[in-house]
Amino acid sequence: MYAIEVMGITKYYGELKALDEVSFKVREGVVFGLLGPNGAGKTTLLRILTTLLKPSAGTARVAGYDILKQPMEVRRRIGYLPEDTGIYPRMTPVEFLLYYARLYGMSYEDAVERIDHYLDMFNLVDKRDVIADKLSKGMRRKLAIIRALLFDPPVLIMDEPTTGLDVVSAREVRELIREKAARGKTVILSTHNMYEAEELCRELALIHKGRIVEVGEMREVLEKRGEKRLEDVFMQLGGGR
Incomplete structure (x- = not known):
């Protein structure tokens, strides 16, 4: 079963295309990483999934509910941590x-x-x-x-969850995320901390300039990119720029 299904989401801000036909699926009970450089479109996509922002085209289903047709049902089933x-x-x-x-x-x-x-x-x-x-x-x-x-909630959407936390608190949050996934909760995690992503995420999507360039299990993405560390894959996309 899929907790989240993203189907062709596009978002314009005036003439700027922030998201370009983004599509992927997230299975129930996994920690799913949404990774990419600054300005790649991660936060825009998270805001769309939480119904705080409407896409210009496309849609998504969260916990079985359409973000455009059933926004209140979506909101009742997500916990959102904004940056x-x-x-x-x-x-x-x-x-x-x-x-x-x-x-x-x-x-x-x-x-x-x-x-x-x-x-x-x-x-x-x-x-x-x-x-x-x-x-x-x-x-x-x-x-x-x-x-x-x-x-x-059955779905957690977390944008840079450990930003601003001390080392001990950050570890506690990571342990809590693991615990939630072990209990069948689904977590979408956006982070610049590649150590954190490697430690927590079973699956991931790499987003660059508003487009999904890779999606799949962590191991598969690393093998496809010819790298052993997620940090090196991230640098291929321009790092934090």
């Missing part, structure tokens, strides 16, 4: 997470239980009543990760 955390600065962590729990339709009791669990996991218990603009960048990133995980 920009989007934390409300005047809310405390508890207020912020309870607000999103209500949007997700969670009961107050379930929400409090999960919030307490994740605040403890991410060492934020002593910050639970501190307004967000007093938190460090890393703490705000953790809070955004908790928001994505809060209602235990």
Whole structure:
């Protein structure tokens, strides 16, 4: 079964073609890497999959629902971690997470239980009543990760999940991603951290200048590109430029 099916997605910004007939499928229960240089179209594609942005052409199905015809059903089944955390600065962590729990339709009791669990996991218990603009960048990133995980969605879409985290916290997030996939969750992971991608991703798509240039299992892509390390494949595409 496929958790995500991307079918000919094209996106224009004026005359600029940001995505050019992008197509691929993601199986259930895998960590799928979406990799490419800056400006390749990764974030644009993630925003389309989360229904925050409409494609100029094409469509996709997420958890069995069409992003154009059934956007609310899609939103009920995804946890999204954007590169920009989007934390409300005047809310405390508890207020912020309870607000999103209500949007997700969670009961107050379930929400409090999960919030307490994740605040403890991410060492934020002593910050639970501190307004967000007093938190460090890393703490705000953790809070955004908790928001994505809060209602235990079947699909996680994560844009640079470990950016701004210390080494220990980044490792914890990677372990959490593995755990989610082991439980049958599907994770789309966009990252510039090639070590992270090699460690986590079973399958991947390489995107360059808005087009998919490779898609498949990690081993197959490396063999096809004649490289042993994903970093070397990434450099073929222009690295971080």
